[in-house]
Amino acid sequence: MKTGLKVIAPASVSNLACGFDTLGVAIDIPGDEIIGKWVDTPGVHITEITGRKKGITSDPAQNIAGITASALLKHLEEDGRGLELRIHKHIPGGSGLGSSASSATAAAVLVNEMLNRPLEKRDLIPFALEGEMIASGSRHGDNVVPALLGGLMLIRDIDTYDYHRIYTPRGLFMAILLPDISIATKTARGILRAEVPLSSMVRQAANLGSFVIAMHNGDLNLIRRSMEDLVIEPQRKHLIPHFDTIKETALTLGALSCSISGAGPAIFALCQEKLQATGIAAAMQKVYDDHKLDAKSYVGAINHEGTVLK
């Protein structure tokens, strides 16, 4: 059995305008790292948290990585062991970039690797979900599944692990603006109306269907038309200062789509290629700079590896 290993888990953008609680994609921006080591004292111990660690507890019974690691060790009947975790957060919590999911998938892959892979990667999903649920208050999988397995995923029904990879055209890139405010997923869910007009349901479903067709066919114009959000974005965008200006900026510069990443406040712009994404990220950043508001921007391709040993 290995004694010290390092695992890295990517950030992810969920919802993607037309797939609330259903679509998620892993993104190649700096992800979360966890280093694990066997120790003599039984139980999971979090000895270090560095990076974007604001609001993240080192209590292993409360920390998402700790919860996930414990759940998996218990399942594998290895909970008599002592495991030390050192966590480096690149993805801040409450960002809308799947921070909780990354912590959970990193911990699950780490434990599995340290025990020489008793489980297939896909069998780790229940344990990562258990950890992530603590943070979001609900079980979706639209961050956990892409963060674990990479790529663009459609979650039909997470209770039965019924998820499906959607193949993406080459070259797609994300520009992301992360405003320096925090929105708890629980808060962002709480403001949503419990009911939706039937006509919006029809349109939203049609968009998700045509989004899948568009990705399969590499039809960028159809991707553009399909990625509209009639339901969630209008209810949440007021939580993010200058959202409309940022969206207009990105679309004017040719982004295929611009909407809220997950529960926000991160805003993503899906772009046709890296150069465009770089320009759009800079333009989105400038909107916040001009208003003297703090934000960080990122540019990243779709991550196809998911959570891996480094």
Added chain:
Amino acid sequence: MKTGLKVIAPASVSNLACGFDTLGVAIDIPGDEIIGKWVDTPGVHITEITGRKKGITSDPAQNIAGITASALLKHLEEDGRGLELRIHKHIPGGSGLGSSASSATAAAVLVNEMLNRPLEKRDLIPFALEGEMIASGSRHGDNVVPALLGGLMLIRDIDTYDYHRIYTPRGLFMAILLPDISIATKTARGILRAEVPLSSMVRQAANLGSFVIAMHNGDLNLIRRSMEDLVIEPQRKHLIPHFDTIKETALTLGALSCSISGAGPAIFALCQEKLQATGIAAAMQKVYDDHKLDAKSYVGAINHEGTVLK
């Protein structure tokens, strides 16, 4: 210019459980026929209606085929001509099998053919929609588009003619039961609640997305799981006597899905192959026979031709 031509338009099944107002597929069961002939008296004249003609007017200003033919002749600046139509209805009105759409596409293709195809087939959609709208009270295209062009279609936005073909695995067959009751589309729409729970929207959209993936991949089990209707079927099924028994019968015999065709009362069962569909159609028919209720059953493959000259 040709003087006498015959056109045939297929029936179609819309909604398909997971795609209310969005999905439709053309089916090879006996379709509607229209024979057209130029005559001296200007205007459109309907001189004969035969077959399942109940409730269908021969007033060309009210008849769907008449309205469509007039609209297209006018657009092509040929409305000074005289056109005689003889209509044979195989698909009864108010059946849920796209009777109005078939009349409309048949008339549109007929006029276009009689004038030696001044328009592409897809350019006939606006005229067929204009005719069909009279019957349904709303513009959708989920019957008109497949009836005209054949195959399985996703309508993203009919106002911009944004529709997309979904490729289907080989061998799929439909079993259809048409109870001898009539449900006007306007009535079936009227009973629907104007709002749906957000959670149902999420599930319904995810199902439509996974339906597209399943059809692309030929994944029959995923087709089965995706074709569920949480929103429309529960609200409409009481309009159709013994719906639950028929559905249970079809699913027990292995149908991939069984739900209401369009606004009903027709019930479709999507099957893996012809023999299965034949058995399921007979079993569905037997439910009505046992209750001494009139119904007609059909079995048909997916029609890939659409509306054509015969």
